[in-house]
Amino acid sequence: MTSTALPNTLPRPPGELERLEAAWKTPRGWRYLTTVNNTNIGLLYIGTSLLFFLLAGVLGLLMRMQLAVPENTFLSASTYNQVFTMHGTVMMFLFAIPVVEAIAVYLLPNMLGARDLPFPRLSAYAFWAYAIGGLAFFCTLFVGLAPDGGWFMYPPLTGKAYSPGLNADFWLLGIGFIEISAIAGAIELIVGILFTRAPGMTLGRMPVYAWAMLVVGVMIVFAFPAIIAGTALLELERAYDWPFFIADRGGDPILWQHLFWFFGHPEVYIIFLPAAGMVSTMIPTIAGVPLVGRRAIIVALVAVGFFSFALWAHHMFTAGLGVLKMSFVSAASMAVAVPTAIQVFAWIATMWRGRVSMSAPALFLLGFMFIFVLGGLTGVMVAVLPFDWQVHDTYFIVAHLHYVLIGGMLFPVFAALYYWIPLINGNQLSERLARWVFGLMFGGFNVAFFPMHITGLLGMPRRVYTYSSEMGWDGLNMLSSVGAFVFAFGVLLFLFDLARTLRLPAKDIGNPWNAATLEWLPSEDYGNRSIARITSDDPLWEQPTLAREVEAGQHYLPGTVSGRRETIATSALGAVPRYLMILPGDSWWPLIAAAGTAGFFLLLTVTLTWTAWACGIAAIVGIVAWLWQSDRPPPLAHAKVADDLTLPVGARGTASHSWWATLIMLVVDATIFASFVFAYIHISMRLTVCPPPQAALAAPLWPLLSIALLLASSALFWLASRAVQRRRLTPLVLAALVCMLAAFACDFNGQRLAGLEPTAQAWSATVATLLAYQGLHVIVLVLAALYLCARAWRGILTSASRATLDNTALMWHYTSLQGIAAAAAIHLVPWLMD
Structure with a gap:
């Protein structure tokens, strides 16, 4: 592996590329629904998550219309409760987490130099379960069955006594299986990052974005089970009268808060860390210099993930937990700012060393740093117990939440869309329109949410659907509503430019930003023509002929040895080739299993028991059928993946990627x-x-x-x-x-x-x-x-x-x-x- 010679120097055999293309060909027409290729699933994932962003945004605008003037009757109290509950739920569960997983599914295989993620059908299942279930869940708004207890669903308000309808049940069962979809995606990403990196891409050379997604995957594995357990307990209470949260029968409503926020606060960093990884990938490119403090940033990512689990009671300072417990959480809430600050200073230092041109990604990254730093400062403020006691459940917290989440995630996501859109068809979004988009979004955001700090300090509580003009909040609320519509207009302008760009004729992708990471290598449905051997942190900068060599098939696995889809499994630490991994192809079974899973949970909610169980059986049949096809004897024992390297086909026991995926699943369990x-x-x-x-x-x-x-x-x-x-x-x-x-x-x-x-x-x-x-x-x-x-x-x-x-x-x-x-x-x- 230390040799400078290329793995393949002999002439490539005739027909090799054609066989590779045939093995990875994307189905056309209605059979496109069977696709499992990460590029196709990733684009579907991204598009669906952006749809939910728009839907949640419309709900947010309805809220701002209601609150623009005092004593407004635009929305009734019950409708407003459903709208604000769905706005928060859709933004957090159906947009924020899925969009970061979606971008990872699309980018990571090529960024790691792999053909695909190790469980393509699992990715397809996770997407379809999310899309079908999420759209069905959103449609509850149109039949008056949308949840109305807040996106946090605190009992006893959400118990049967105070929420006797099906509204809360849709949240509990719908969100429960959507979280299962997110966990499936996390398992896929963890195993893919650890075991399918290009040969030579050691953990030290792995892109910072991959490090961020690895940390996030591990965080999902430990954080999301708490909300699954919590929703199960609350649904058992509602359906079977098991009184976990009913105080006069020995239960405790605070138990829900512990379970919910053990998931909820790490979720903030599960959303932020992928965005931070994208920022650490884009800033060196737009500055034209290597990332300053690369190893310190990686350590900071791990530290943020670690500290995030000590912060769940950050949201419970008014719940009466005791001074000692609250002081510990307060200290941890302040400590997490240190590794976050390390990343921000490293980004600033990188831009200082380089020469930054004001491109569209650069604008959104600068806007991100301004907004996120301000959100971080207010986060330190609410970590101080006496201050939190004053502003808890006021609009100050609403402002802080949006500065952290929109500033910390949405602006980097828009920067990423401007940066990586050329990977789709080679065309870039308009730089001229981008300046308008950024100006409207940045200005509209600050006009909308900065005044909320003041309304919160003036005493305006969260979740109220109207207020009296005597409170003195009229002007600030009108200003926030105007800002929200300005922000929305910027998003619409972006969508217009996106649609225009995607309709343009495809052209050669190239490397328009002169980036250093592998996703800019020439790629097709099968990814790269050959799997690159990596010898540096910034391969496209430090190995300038790499793109030409990979396209010529001079690196590993330039074709298909078995006639099927394949990639190379490498060791977790040193990325040494271990075996040839045969990947499953396109199939209807993930879609059938996902539709069955969604149908089971949603139909069970409306007490269509027999139909629900029929869907459940369909889901089990789909899963069994796809597993039956997947684990088969390999077509050959060994495969020649380079002139000088022959690998075993498949692995068993602890050497197998499926064994590790099962182990991670059991950690979730x-x-x-x-x-x-x-x-x-x-x-x-x-x-x-x-x-x-x-x-x-x-x-x-x-x-x-x-x-x-x-x-x-x-x-x-x-x-x-x-x-x-x-x-x-x-x-x-x-x-x-x-x-x-x-x-x-x-x-x-x-x-x-x-x-x-x-x-x-x-x-x-x-x-x-x-x-x-x-x-x-x-x-x-x-x-x-x-x-x-x-x-x-x-x-x-x-x-x-x-x-x-x-x-x-x-x-x-x-x-x-x-x-x-x-x-x-x-x-x-x-x-x-x-």
């Missing part, structure tokens, strides 16, 4: 379980006596018997994983399944004998939740065991094609550990608190 355990402990600590006097725990015989059966089940499956032949594997798998079912039966019987009633009080409900979550895993293992046995009997499961077996083994052992942990929590926590 464990975090959801930990959230349920937190709920159980939190409710226990709120009780005077734990467990409640009427809820005596079962005799220790049943949990001990359950633990023994779980250990036996894992041992049997470990033996099965060492026996690939169907005659040995199937009996062992079935025996392991019987032990797993028997263990759950012991748990269930023990809780039945204890006489716990989930509807009686919250403590019993949390115990039932832990048991139900274990039961869900047992059901999944039943399906996995049957699927595994079917593959074994069909002869598809072999020593060379055992990803299904290895991944199921991970799930099996995890379920055993989770069952043991649940038993320990249920039986030890009351004993410790006795």
